[in-house]
Amino acid sequence: MINFALFGAGRIGALHAANIAASHPRARLSCVYDLNPAAAAAIAGKHGAKASPNVDAALADPAIDAVLIASSTNTHVELITASARAGKAILCEKPIDLDIELVERCRREISGTGVPIQIGFNRRYDRSHGAVRESDVGALELLVITSRDPGLPPLPYLKVSGGIFRDMTIHDFDLARFILRDDAIEEVFATGSTLVEPALRELGDVDTAMVIMRAASGALVHINNSRRAVYGYDQRVELFGAKGMVQSENLRSSTVKRHDARATDAKEPLLNFFIERYQQSYADELNDFIDAVANERQPSVGFDDGRCALILANAALESMRSGKSVRVNYG
Amino acid sequence: MINFALFGAGRIGALHAANIAASHPRARLSCVYDLNPAAAAAIAGKHGAKASPNVDAALADPAIDAVLIASSTNTHVELITASARAGKAILCEKPIDLDIELVERCRREISGTGVPIQIGFNRRYDRSHGAVRESDVGALELLVITSRDPGLPPLPYLKVSGGIFRDMTIHDFDLARFILRDDAIEEVFATGSTLVEPALRELGDVDTAMVIMRAASGALVHINNSRRAVYGYDQRVELFGAKGMVQSENLRSSTVKRHDARATDAKEPLLNFFIERYQQSYADELNDFIDAVANERQPSVGFDDGRCALILANAALESMRSGKSVRVNYG
Amino acid sequence: MINFALFGAGRIGALHAANIAASHPRARLSCVYDLNPAAAAAIAGKHGAKASPNVDAALADPAIDAVLIASSTNTHVELITASARAGKAILCEKPIDLDIELVERCRREISGTGVPIQIGFNRRYDRSHGAVRESDVGALELLVITSRDPGLPPLPYLKVSGGIFRDMTIHDFDLARFILRDDAIEEVFATGSTLVEPALRELGDVDTAMVIMRAASGALVHINNSRRAVYGYDQRVELFGAKGMVQSENLRSSTVKRHDARATDAKEPLLNFFIERYQQSYADELNDFIDAVANERQPSVGFDDGRCALILANAALESMRSGKSVRVNYG
């Protein structure tokens, strides 16, 4: 039995809390902390956990085996560091931080603690994307990732999001690394436009973006993003190689097709967003973490994966600003 | 070069005329006859043919090699008989006639003339239905034919149509025989409802029908029909056997898929009707006939195919009236 | 909190036990009984329940609110009767019994007990079939149900199964009734062949079947069944009416499409069987039952639904034997 402390009682925290509860008898939600005590109490109450008055109390509790960090991004590094020092296993939502310097410092500070740290790149656990990765298309030549959100987050969030590449595309950078395996991405070109929300222009951010990356093998990767797809959360992966092509398509809540005087084969809009689309992934992600902790092995998606995805996001940002292809330096 | 006389200058006659013209240099439309001289003249003029004042003149012309009979059903038997006696090769639209007695008599009368006679079961030439037939599904167990027209023909036509089984389902009966090859249909059950056009009730006809047939091997066949599918002309075949299933799907005029806030993967309505849907089939049907004539071989779809399809249609009608499964007697 | 006794610790019992456990905090598995005590103990142990030495002990326990009957069909009537007398809410797997006389007697015996009784027609809870039913296709004209199992059950099971119509098609009869709502099925024609397992011939049973039914409105229903679809569990529903068509398609475990030199758009085989295909349905079925019990309302799928589906299955059997369409008498 793994006892969890949950830091962060927002939407994603609530999801993780429910998954921990559903993982019984392997896991138990022990306590919940949030800046907003009412939010923490609500989730705690729902799952028979207690609300923690602060982080330190939770970390000091020897009954706590693991922490799940689902608080705002700017608290991640501090919570990771403190939790690692307290010897707790860590499952932290992406990104580690927006500032690569802070990430590097965090890496140095927790080196030697030996605690398992997993970064919440949930798409790695999606069954369809996973099946694409396992497919044999021969030598990989082209990888195309389509990743479009159903709608923009609120402006206050966008202001502290770190921009589209570090906030949204970072999932796609990680997915590309996951599919490419040992074939390192060496070069990044990126560009973007502000076509959906004009207010982003003042923030120097974009809502529509395209990326091309080149891997060591010569394989080419394309990512395209939009912050607004009116037909739902569009998440597709296409892998092309010497032997053929494999695609993972979108999910819908039913298999129904309608035919009338105006259209045929019409399906319902795509599942709306990540909570629905990646429901299975979130559950499997947690179970993989629990398994790593229980078996004292390193998690499948580690701190360095979080660091490398951020490095790619930074390269994309630099490329968009300079108009040049950027060589990636993983340090 | 095969010189054709066309009997019947309606919609289907015009189609065949254009296909004959497109078959050059293998075929030529020499003359056109229709009860309505203006209609004959229009088609003749378009393709550099002459209008015939009557059938006899056309049949007496030694330059004519073949006749294409696209006139109304009640003239087929007479035209077949006269053309066969005149030694012309014959391509006749389905059905041969609505009355099996007349068909049998026609068969006797033309026996011995040795002219090639082909019945216009165009679906046998559809590339997709054909690929289904050629597929290896192991021992055939289930065959499901979905066949729905986009809309009702006018009432005057319906009154002389012979009813849904002899007018519309007859294509499906033939398609079933084509796919089953040597496995003879032995038993027919059919039923129907008048759900679209109440006036059919007075005619003893239905617009919505279902059929089950059993072949000698035990394979089962289902046909379902409607006279009105608002999304277009719905033509599908599904073959199921010991090794799997093969389906032929509908055609559309483009491959476009639309996604908006209400629907995803929405395609356009199906091609509207037989002229559009079976365009390739009509052309290939004619070319196969030309090939048979040129090479002095029997056509692939013969008089007996027309006769057997009518026998199945009659069995369906008898079954619908009696509520009993009917054993088929091919005579 | 609803406390359950589970009768029957086979494959389907294990599924229900897990779903009850997952329904916490609304439900709890209290005890499990099976003729095979080891099987009962295994499931009980897994979910923190106790194994019951016999049915009477479970029914005598006032802490038990509901029973879930997942034992062999020939025990259903007795268990329903005893449970109803003990005042327990009942969720019983289909069919109620193979003998309509026993079902009628059971109905009389439990009338007046007022306990909620739900029959396990899981397909009514399938999200896709459900969406089809809710769709507006205008006046319903044609309903086509394709229902094919991936493989035959063992012969010993088949010997006591009651034949394909009462064992397998019964789900489709119920689904047709569900979709037709108040439009009663009045007439049944059925036929079948033994094409997969020759041993069935001696049992007078078939493994391949087709049914046509007519509803009061004139709407026509087709069902086709096979006991062996090598590509997986094939479960489709097609609804056709004055305004268009709606179809529910099969489920697969991922959305992957493969393209190579031999094929394009190739997806994986269908989910193998009911446990996987109707996972969501089984969970929702149980939750609907729990909701009915908790809110003291009648279950959505009642005893009479089980009775009527059996009447249709019997009519199909009679039709197959007589070669005639059978008028349905619901008594």
Added chain:
Amino acid sequence: MINFALFGAGRIGALHAANIAASHPRARLSCVYDLNPAAAAAIAGKHGAKASPNVDAALADPAIDAVLIASSTNTHVELITASARAGKAILCEKPIDLDIELVERCRREISGTGVPIQIGFNRRYDRSHGAVRESDVGALELLVITSRDPGLPPLPYLKVSGGIFRDMTIHDFDLARFILRDDAIEEVFATGSTLVEPALRELGDVDTAMVIMRAASGALVHINNSRRAVYGYDQRVELFGAKGMVQSENLRSSTVKRHDARATDAKEPLLNFFIERYQQSYADELNDFIDAVANERQPSVGFDDGRCALILANAALESMRSGKSVRVNYG
């Protein structure tokens, strides 16, 4: 009636000759010239035309209304210039030339002749791509063009092809311009790899490429190419905007879907190459040209479209070499 002289009797010349013949009575193939007299004679003989001993003879013939230039690329400019001076309407295969200087000079030399000149960008006439272009997706934000050939042309051809961007991607550059309408492409980034045919490395050419372009509106365009798709000629267009997405999918020769123990929904490989895939486009392209000549209007796809596509291809080449995004200068 438009009388054509055909220059070039290779594969694509033969296609055009057949289309001219099929366009009767609007067009006639009068003469054919090729460096290889036997090739010219073969096509001429097939369609009742005569073989020309040289270009000048054909251009001097006042009965010739139009020329169709399907010879090797390095002869295009000279033939266009001579034909324009001779007052013939011109339909010339893409590209005009590989050297933008020659193209500019040609433009100057033929200015003032006023003859209709159409460039053979056949994809503009594809019904599905065309329907995509006509679709209302709101303000256009993303355009993704997937364009992969089934296999490499022979090395001797590749050596004089001008490289992937000017030989193959040039179709996609034109298609992007066609879909973007008045929204000019201002910036191009491109990269490529040699993953299929190592010999291309010595030619400084690639066989696998990705492009990102930015239009004046901020709309982003992605193109990905491969010279080898083992599943057939992969030609897709995806248009994404404020109101939704529209895609044009690939064509196959039938609609058949196969299901067996290994795969479901498996379709046949895509049509193999441009002659098959764009059959309808080639016919419509010719008919549009004939219509322009007959009605004395400017062709829909003009000389400047050929020039602009070459400018984009050159920008892509420069970008691939420099690693920088290139501003497009249309001169």
